[in-house]
Every structure is written in structure tokens, then in C-alpha cells.
Amino acid sequence: MSRRFRGMRVRPLTALQAAAAVAVAVRLARGRTRLPPLSAAPETPLSETRTEAAGAGEISVVIPARDEEHRIGACLTAVLADPDVAEVIVVDDGSSDGTARLAAELGAKVVTGAPLPPGWVGKQWALRQGVEAARGDVVVTLDADTRPAPGLAGAAARALERYDLLTVGPRFVCDGTAEQALHASFLATLVYRFGPIGPAAPPAPHRTVANGQCTAFRRTAMLETDGFARIRGHMTDDVALARSLAAAGWRVGFLEAGGLLEVDMHESAAEVWREWGRSLPLRDVTSPGWQAADLAVVWLTAALPVIRLAAGRPTRLDLALLAVRLLLTGALRGSYARPGPGVLLSPLLDPLTALRLTQATLRPVRTWRGRTYPDAATGAGTASATGTGTGTDSGTATGARETTTAGEVTTESGPPARPGRSAAR
Known part of the structure; x- marks a missing residue:
């Protein structure tokens, strides 16, 4: 289906992609005023x-x-x-x-x-x-x-x-x-979302x-x-x-x-896919509405342009988003101790990364280091900060x-x- 918008026929998917692109542009623009990195003082310890x-x-x-x-x-x-x-x-x-x-x-x-x-x-x-x-x-x-x-x-x-x-x-x-490459693709999704x-x-x-x-x-x-x-x-x-x-x-x-x-x-x-992909959706600390919005941003602005390019059918908005992704790829090189070709190849994996984030959102894993934990929504993490039965004697809880x-x-x-x-x- 399509609708009229200022004399142009705009498909709903294109409208959603444009809105997601604006959200990403606003978030990326914050980088112009971000705070300086943490640095060691050169003088006295x-x-x-x-x-x-x-x-x-x-x-x-x-x-x-x-x-x-x-x-x-x-x-x-x-x-x-x-x-x-x-x-x-x-x-x-x-x-x-x-x-x-x-x-x-x-x-x-x-x-x-x-x-x-x-x-x-x-x-x-x-x-x-x-x-x-x-x-x-x-x-x-x-x-x-x-x-x-x-x-x-x-x-x-x-x-x-x-x-x-x-x-x-x-x-x-x-x-x-x-x-x-896979790690940098996951890292890019965090920048797009936050x-x-x-x-x-x-x-x-x-x-x-x-x-x-x-x-x-x-x-x-x-x-x-x-x-x-x-x-x-x-x-x-x-x-x-x-x-x-x-x-x-x-x-x-x-x-x-x-x-x-x-x-x-x-x-x-394989470990990046399994472990980092498990935690990056932030499912247990994010409302369903924001989970859906974050996944939509990743699919529409990172994954969809690559899929359309591979199919030989990119739109002008797709090409613009691919250009933004390449610029981000250059910026992400500084996030690696030894940046190599993997960082440059990372945009090609964005569809797989979007798929992994979706999978981890819909089917969260609560197993870590040989322990399996109950879902937080069923009560884990919701008890009072006092009276936890921990056996400690700090006496520091405030009743929060x-x-x-x-x-x-x-x-x-x-x-x-x-x-x-x-x-x-």
C-alpha cells in the first residue's frame, strides 16, 4: 500500500525507514559535543x-x-x-x-x-x-x-x-x-541505538x-x-x-x-555470536516498546540497506544510510587495539547481527558460567534490598x-x- 505525501507516493516502509534514519542521525550528531576521553594525569601518582x-x-x-x-x-x-x-x-x-x-x-x-x-x-x-x-x-x-x-x-x-x-x-x-567483523557489527548497533x-x-x-x-x-x-x-x-x-x-x-x-x-x-x-549477541538486546532492562523501537532502527537503517544492495535494488535512502555506516566504520577503528580488515567488512554482517538481536530478544538466555537463572520477570531481582538472607553483616541497606x-x-x-x-x- 502507499499514500500521498506532498504530491509524492511514499510507501509505509520507506516512511518508517526515513523516521529511523532521522533518529540515528540525531544520535550520531551527539558525537560532535561528547566529553573528552578519560586520561591519566601525567604528574604525581x-x-x-x-x-x-x-x-x-x-x-x-x-x-x-x-x-x-x-x-x-x-x-x-x-x-x-x-x-x-x-x-x-x-x-x-x-x-x-x-x-x-x-x-x-x-x-x-x-x-x-x-x-x-x-x-x-x-x-x-x-x-x-x-x-x-x-x-x-x-x-x-x-x-x-x-x-x-x-x-x-x-x-x-x-x-x-x-x-x-x-x-x-x-x-x-x-x-x-x-x-x-562480527564484533564491530554488534558495536555499531549500540551506537545506532544510543x-x-x-x-x-x-x-x-x-x-x-x-x-x-x-x-x-x-x-x-x-x-x-x-x-x-x-x-x-x-x-x-x-x-x-x-x-x-x-x-x-x-x-x-x-x-x-x-x-x-x-x-x-x-x-x-562463534563466541561473539553466542555471548555478546545474548546480552546486547538489553532485554531485562528495557521495556517492550523500546525493545521494538531499537530493533526497528537496527533493521531499517543497518540491515535493510545491505539486503537491498545485495539484491541490486537499493534506494537513494539506502545508499545514504550505507554511506553513514561506512563513516561509522571508520570511526569504530579507534575502538580496537589492532583494527584490521574485519572492521571494514563489518557492515556486510549487519543483517546477521539484526537477526541475532531479534533472536535474543524473543528467546532470551539466562545461563552463564554453568549456572541457569530464573527469568527476572518471575521475581528474580524484584525482592527488597533488605532482608535478602545473604548472611552478611554490613547493615547498610536503606530500605530502597x-x-x-x-x-x-x-x-x-x-x-x-x-x-x-x-x-x-
């Missing part, structure tokens, strides 16, 4: 200054780990050598390999994780225990597959003068052409994004709000935490930090309650949960 103006104090690094013996060594070696870091805590979350032994041999403090309580996802439970065990004013959490450069922890601590919760974007290590990292104006809480591979916050404030209990049942833990705390009034930042952090997430294209309404993270609380400027002190 933070450990020698400890100024309140920097929002600093001792820094504890917490690394949750489950069967990470083959990956955690490089991360620990790097962070243990950082002069800004006062202690490194590895929370061994029931590993069946030599993760705990290796961490202890390298010099980290190993916390043996308590049994996983009902309703909790393993990472959130491990992080909560690590934060409780930390002694630093500032906590920086890292995944075991990260490769931090000297100065990352200090730079993150200084950024807490502007933010209450900070996450950063790394450079990715993808060695194979197929792995890099815009570039480091927006000058913070997004609405329900559209906030984050990267849990590296997170920084003040320990006292996180314990007081019991942040990880708020999102205990969410598989997309990083975005769930950011959205929950942003809704509670926290200043949440997401900055580029490729010069200070690299991440080797996956070992093959996290619920899942229409798939989105919301927060109900008594007193405002935003931390004060003296929270770290």
Missing part, C-alpha cells in the same frame, strides 16, 4: 596526593572471577603494579580451576565467595562481597578479561568529583578477521547505558544504597545498575577510556526497593538515594 578535591583516598580494585585462571593473570599483573591502587581483591565465585590459587600467588587478596543466595546472579553477589571486604574510599571494579594501563584507577577516582558512578569504554582485542560514548548531556535514566567491565564509585555510597542488591536478578547487570542509580538521583557517567583499558572479551567469532516494571529498572525508596559529596569521607 594519586597515592602521593590524596586530595579531597580529587575525590580520592585509597583505591580498592575488586575483580569478580569464576573459572578465569586462563585470563586473569594479565589483568592482575597490570593492576597490582599501579601505584594508585592500595589493594586488589579477587572474589572467587565458586571456581573449579586455579583462579584463586593464581590470584593469591600474584599478590591479590582472595575472598572466597559465599554460596549464591536465591534470586541473585553470580557477578552481582561477588561484587557485593568484594565491596564489603574493601577498605578503600573508592572502589574500581574490573572484569578478569580487562587489561588496565597504569593510571586507569587514579583517573577513574578523579572523575568521581563529577560523577557518583562511572563506567568506561575500552579498546577491544579481536584478533581474527571474522571475530572482529549514540556515541560520553554524551555531553546525560540521557534519561531508562536510556542510560554503561559498561560493567570497569566501574568506579565511592564505597560508602554504594553500601548505603546496596546497589548490587537492587539489580540482583538481572543478567544485564551493568546497565541495570546504571539505570537504577540514575533513577535514584546518582550522576552516572560513561566515558571513553581506550587509552587506559583494553579488553579481550572473546576467543572466536528495586522492581521490574514492563521490563525496565525502576527504584522506589524513602529518602533520596543520591550520595552526598562527603560520602567517600
Whole structure:
């Protein structure tokens, strides 16, 4: 069917594609005013200054780990050598390999994780225990597959003068052409849906994004709000935490930090397809309406132009969108430690990426590292932040309650949960 619009016959699909193209253009335009990347101070290490103006104090690094013996060594070696870091805590979350032994041999403090309580996802439970065990004013959490450069922890601590919760974007290590191509295609969908990292104006809480591979916050404030209990049942833990705390009034930042952090997430294209494709739809933290809108944007502006080009029937709008995608491809090269032909080939995989996101949205997987978790919508992640039966003695919960309404993270609380400027002190 078609309709008249200012004397032209416009098909509904073309109208929808044009609307999606406008949405993508608006999001990409935010890149012109985005905030500068996180960078290390060139002068005195933070450990020698400890100024309140920097929002600093001792820094504890917490690394949750489950069967990470083959990956955690490089991360620990790097962070243990950082002069800004006062202690490194590895929370061994029931590993069946030599993760705990290796961490202890390298010099980290190993916390043996308590049994996983009902309703909790393993990472959130491990992080909560690590934060409780930390002694630093500032906590920086890292995944075991990260490769931090000297100065990352200090730079993150200084950024807490502007933010209450900070996450950063790394450079990715993808060695194979197929792995890099698929990874870059997935990464492009995030930009199309949310815009570039480091927006000058913070997004609405329900559209906030984050990267849990590296997170920084003040320990006292996180314990007081019991942040990880708020999102205990969410598989997309990083975005769930950011959205929950942003809704509670926290200043949440997401900055580029490729010069200070690299991440080797996956070992093959098959693993990228299986694992990253599983989490990128953000299904458990996004309402059905926004899920549908995000998928429509990906299909109409990224996948459809490639399909039509392959069929030899691209429209002028398709060609314009392909040109935009090629420009984004050039910009994404900076997101990789060793960009190769895979990044340039990534637009060809956009239809497959759209298919994977659709599949993961319709048939979500809640299995991770040998554990299968109940669907968050059935009650996981919706219990009160107090009375969790965790066996801890922190006594820090404030009575805030996290619920899942229409798939989105919301927060109900008594007193405002935003931390004060003296929270770290």
C-alpha cells in the first residue's frame, strides 16, 4: 500500500525507514559535543596526593572471577603494579580451576565467595562481597578479561568529583578477521541505538547505558544504597545498575577510556555470536516498546540497506544510510587495539547481527558460567534490598526497593538515594 505525501507516493516502509534514519542521525550528531576521553594525569601518582578535591583516598580494585585462571593473570599483573591502587581483591565465585590459587600467588587478596543466595546472579553477589571486604574510599571494579594501563584507577577516582558512578569504554582485542567483523557489527548497533560514548548531556535514566567491565564509585555510597542488591536478578547487570542509580538521583557517567583499558572479551567469532549477541538486546532492562523501537532502527537503517544492495535494488535512502555506516566504520577503528580488515567488512554482517538481536530478544538466555537463572520477570531481582538472607553483616541497606516494571529498572525508596559529596569521607 502507499499514500500521498506532498504530491509524492511514499510507501509505509520507506516512511518508517526515513523516521529511523532521522533518529540515528540525531544520535550520531551527539558525537560532535561528547566529553573528552578519560586520561591519566601525567604528574604525581594519586597515592602521593590524596586530595579531597580529587575525590580520592585509597583505591580498592575488586575483580569478580569464576573459572578465569586462563585470563586473569594479565589483568592482575597490570593492576597490582599501579601505584594508585592500595589493594586488589579477587572474589572467587565458586571456581573449579586455579583462579584463586593464581590470584593469591600474584599478590591479590582472595575472598572466597559465599554460596549464591536465591534470586541473585553470580557477578552481582561477588561484587557485593568484594565491596564489603574493601577498605578503600573508592572502589574500581574490573572484569578478569580487562587489561588496565597504569593510571586507569587514579583517573577513574578523579572523575568521581563529577560523577557518583562511572563506567568506561575500552579498546577491544579481536584478533581474527571474522571475530572482529562480527564484533564491530554488534558495536555499531549500540551506537545506532544510543549514540556515541560520553554524551555531553546525560540521557534519561531508562536510556542510560554503561559498561560493567570497569566501574568506579565511592564505597560508602554504594553500601548505603546496596546497589548490587537492587539489580540482583538481572543478567544485564551493568546497565541495570546504571539505570537504577540514575533513577535514584546518582550522576552516572560513561566515558571513553581506550587509552587506559583494553579488553579481550572473546576467543572466536562463534563466541561473539553466542555471548555478546545474548546480552546486547538489553532485554531485562528495557521495556517492550523500546525493545521494538531499537530493533526497528537496527533493521531499517543497518540491515535493510545491505539486503537491498545485495539484491541490486537499493534506494537513494539506502545508499545514504550505507554511506553513514561506512563513516561509522571508520570511526569504530579507534575502538580496537589492532583494527584490521574485519572492521571494514563489518557492515556486510549487519543483517546477521539484526537477526541475532531479534533472536535474543524473543528467546532470551539466562545461563552463564554453568549456572541457569530464573527469568527476572518471575521475581528474580524484584525482592527488597533488605532482608535478602545473604548472611552478611554490613547493615547498610536503606530500605530502597528495586522492581521490574514492563521490563525496565525502576527504584522506589524513602529518602533520596543520591550520595552526598562527603560520602567517600
